[in-house]
Amino acid sequence: LALAWLLGPVWPGAVALALGVNLALAGALALTRRTEAPARPEPPPALPAPLPRSRAGPRAHPPPRDALSPDALPVAALLTDGEGRVVSLNPLAAALLPGLRAGRSLADAFSVPAARVAELLARATRPGGQPVSEVLETATGSPARLRLVIGPRRDGPGHVIVIEDARELDRLETRFIESQKLHSIGQLAGGIAHDFNNVLAVIAANCELLLERRDEEDPDWAELDHIRQNVNRAADLVRQLLAFSRRQRLEARPVEVTELIADMSHLLERVLDERVTLELDCPRALAPVLADRRQLEQILLNLAVNARDAMPEGGRLSISARERKLARPLHRPGHVVPAGEYVEICVCDTGEGIAPENLERIFEPFFTTKSERKGTGLGLATVYGIVKQSGGHILVDSLPGQGSAFTVLLPAWRGDAATPGAAPDAPAPPAQAIADPAVDPELEPARILLVEDEVAVRAVLAKGLRQLGHEVTDVASGERALELLAQAERGFDVIVSDVVMPGLSGPEWVARARARGVRVPAVFLSGFAEEDHAGGAGNRDPGDAWLEKPVSLRHLSEVIARARSARQPSAADRRPQD
Numbered sequence: 221l222a223l224a225w226l227l228g229p230v231w232p233g234a235v236a237l238a239l240g241v242n243l244a245l246a247g248a249l250a251l252t253r254r255t256e257a258p259a260r261p262e263p264p265p266a267l268p269a270p271l272p273r274s275r276a277g278p279r280a281h282p283p284p285r286d287a288l289s290p291d292a293l294p295v296a297a298l299l300t301d302g303e304g305r306v307v308s309l310n311p312l313a314a315a316l317l318p319g320l321r322a323g324r325s326l327a328d329a330f331s332v333p334a335a336r337v338a339e340l341l342a343r344a345t346r347p348g349g350q351p352v353s354e355v356l357e358t359a360t361g362s363p364a365r366l367r368l369v370i371g372p373r374r375d376g377p378g379h380v381i382v383i384e385d386a387r388e389l390d391r392l393e394t395r396f397i398e399s400q401k402l403h404s405i406g407q408l409a410g411g412i413a414h415d416f417n418n419v420l421a422v423i424a425a426n427c428e429l430l431l432e433r434r435d436e437e438d439p440d441w442a443e444l445d446h447i448r449q450n451v452n453r454a455a456d457l458v459r460q461l462l463a464f465s466r467r468q469r470l471e472a473r474p475v476e477v478t479e480l481i482a483d484m485s486h487l488l489e490r491v492l493d494e495r496v497t498l499e500l501d502c503p504r505a506l507a508p509v510l511a512d513r514r515q516l517e518q519i520l521l522n523l524a525v526n527a528r529d530a531m532p533e534g535g536r537l538s539i540s541a542r543e544r545k546l547a548r549p550l551h552r553p554g555h556v557v558p559a560g561e562y563v564e565i566c567v568c569d570t571g572e573g574i575a576p577e578n579l580e581r582i583f584e585p586f587f588t589t590k591s592e593r594k595g596t597g598l599g600l601a602t603v604y605g606i607v608k609q610s611g612g613h614i615l616v617d618s619l620p621g622q623g624s625a626f627t628v629l630l631p632a633w634r635g636d637a638a639t640p641g642a643a644p645d646a647p648a649p650p651a652q653a654i655a656d657p658a659v660d661p662e663l664e665p666a667r668i669l670l671v672e673d674e675v676a677v678r679a680v681l682a683k684g685l686r687q688l689g690h691e692v693t694d695v696a697s698g699e700r701a702l703e704l705l706a707q708a709e710r711g712f713d714v715i716v717s718d719v720v721m722p723g724l725s726g727p728e729w730v731a732r733a734r735a736r737g738v739r740v741p742a743v744f745l746s747g748f749a750e751e752d753h754a755g756g757a758g759n760r761d762p763g764d765a766w767l768e769k770p771v772s773l774r775h776l777s778e779v780i781a782r783a784r785s786a787r788q789p790s791a792a793d794r795r796p797q798d
């Protein structure tokens with residue numbers, strides 16, 4: 221019952237079917253009692269109530285008896301008498317319990333004490349009681365565990381028992397727990413990422429300020445540069461966790477998979493050992509998929525690196541793509557891919573394969589079988605998150621010693637002009653927490669209204685932007701910013717605002733300012749994909765820029781400059797600000 225409860229939300233159909241079969245079976249065994257069970261004079265057979273007459277037609281006939289005989293049923297079932305001895309069993313039950321015959325005690329078939337079986341049987345016949353469901357170890361060990369659903373016979377003392385191999389249920393249960401675990405870890409990761417990004421933002425910006433004041437001859441340069449590199453690494457790890465928890469910002473655009481794979485082939489060749497042959501098989505005319513190009517590259521790279529690691533002696537890595545139309549949902553253990561049109565990308569290797577006990581866990585963050593220096597266990601977690609966030613599915617097939625195949629199915633995109641962000645665009649440069657100090661862009665000073673609730677982040681951003689020559693007014697909330705905009709005589713060139721804040725979120729307060737006629741471009745700094753907090757994508761102005769924390773001061777400064785020039789005063793912008 222616990223299992224039925226556990227699986228209920230996921231497989232209600234299966235549970236309903238199992239219950240239905242149990243009920244049908246109880247009736248069927250009762251129906252055939254006279255032929256299967258030894259004659260018993262006293263209680264009259266409990267035949268089902270006559271079927272109601274249909275209003276229009278003649279009386280409906282009950283189904284022929286042998287259609288519901290235990291031998292014809294697709295489940296294993298047996299009947300016991302009041303002493304727990306087997307009265308009859310159908311062929312499926314005999315196959316699951318070899319050696320058990322009519323006349324023998326049911327308890328003989330199991331490795332538990334006979335008293336335990338007797339107790340279960342007694343519990344099932346308690347007045348007003350429910351059918352008893354229990355998993356027991358078999359005496360023969362093959363199969364090892366069986367699930368019994370035990371109910372009372374209606375035609376006299378004894379039991380109706382439905383039996384099934386518990387291995388499949390055990391596996392489903394493990395998968396369910398596993399997917400729950402993935403979900404919780406994802407939530408946890410997404411939850412801490414916001415705070416963690418603020419901490420990183422402060423370290424990153426302070427480190428950048430210290431680097432700004434020095435050159436490579438400085439005695440502190442090497443240490444500071446070391447901090448810079450490691451902050452970037454930490455920011456990268458947080459990004460991977462966010463990818464896993466599906467809370468990173470995806471720039472979804474139509475992507476030609478064939479072109480993407482061709483563009484990546486050089487990179488892949490470089491990543492692979494020379495003993496590994498790379499085979500590509502991608503037809504030209506494939507439907508595009510709506511996805512974030514950089515994230516798709518990440519998927520292929522992570523899968524290719526794993527394949528490489530699985531082939532230390534060399535082998536073959538093949539990457540293929542094709543269109544796949546599913547007329548019916550595709551059922552895999554614990555997973556259903558709904559019917560629809562997909563682009564399927566398959567990454568197959570001839571490596572060592574994955575042990576069955578690991579197969580359940582490979583998408584878990586930090587699950588790795590590699591040594592500490594070789595793997596963190598975030599590669600597949602990232603892939604999983606990106607695929608899910610892109611509306612896709614990932615399937616794995618693996619045979620130890622022979623190789624593995626990872627199949628990614630992404631919905632095919634059929635050129636819906638209304639899709640937001642569908643316009644082709646150059647991919648953005650990779651985000652870095654701290655930019656390389658060697659690059660020095662020319663920046664024009666701007667009047668910036670900075671809104672950030674975290675004191676430390678606000679302080680260091682204000683300081684850094686001032687050092688870069690900007691004029692900064694900083695406040696701790698959207699409400700305060702609105703007050704300031706209502707009073708301020710002088711205008712601002714740009715708003716830089718945090719997204720998640722107590723009270724009004726960044727996009728919310730900016731939307732209110734816009735409703736009052738404020739036409740200042742905004743740059744939002746977000747800790748993760750925060751649609752929920754930001755009041756939905758509806759609040760977004762396509763002219764605004766969104767940056768992920770932690771962001772380098774220089775990069776922020778460049779984005780501010782771009783936001784300004786993109787909104788050069790038009791007729792509307794010359795309206796007086798309030």
Ligand SMILES: Nc1ncnc2c1ncn2[C@@H]1O[C@H](COP(=O)(O)OP(=O)(O)OP(=O)(O)O)[C@@H](O)[C@H]1O
Pocket residue numbers: 522526527530569571572573574578582583587588589590594595596597598599600601623624
């Ligand atoms: N193609 C493959 N062949 C064999 N085993 C694989 C393959 N891909 C993944 N695995 C198994 O799944 C585990 C998890 O993979 P994942 O990419 O998440 O982490 P990792 O490769 O160990 O570390 P990271 O990717 O963070 O460097 C691996 O340690 C490995 O045991």
Ligand SMILES: [Mg+2]
Pocket residue numbers: 522525526595598599600
């Ligand atoms: Mg990996």
